[in-house]
Amino acid sequence: MTKKQTFEESITRLEEVVKLLERGDAPLDNALALFEEGTELIKVCSKMLDEAEQKVTLLTKGDVPSETPFAPEEN
Numbered sequence: 001m002t003k004k005q006t007f008e009e010s011i012t013r014l015e016e017v018v019k020l021l022e023r024g025d026a027p028l029d030n031a032l033a034l035f036e037e038g039t040e041l042i043k044v045c046s047k048m049l050d051e052a053e054q055k056v057t058l059l060t061k062g063d064v065p066s067e068t069p070f071a072p073e074e075n
Contacts, residue, residue, distance in 0.1 A: 007048045014041040047072075 005013070017038040020026060026034060054070055 005044070007045060010041050010045050010048070014038060014045065017041065 017034050021031060021034055021038070051072060058070060
């Protein structure tokens with residue numbers, strides 16, 4: 001069973017992928033796989049940031065901060 005990566009773990013892996021691609025010495029198949037992994041990591045990180053932003057917005061509405069559940073966006 002694979003555990004869900006944290007935001008920080010995802011960003012760290014994305015930085016590794018970018019460095020590997022920037023070197024420019026990966027064979028085409030590997031470069032494409034890294035690019036695909038990178039784009040997926042960007043999507044995951046973006047979704048986590050959007051959810052965090054929504055939570056902060058909900059928590060800061062009104063005089064007294066309170067947590068209100070929200071439905072995540074569906075693609």
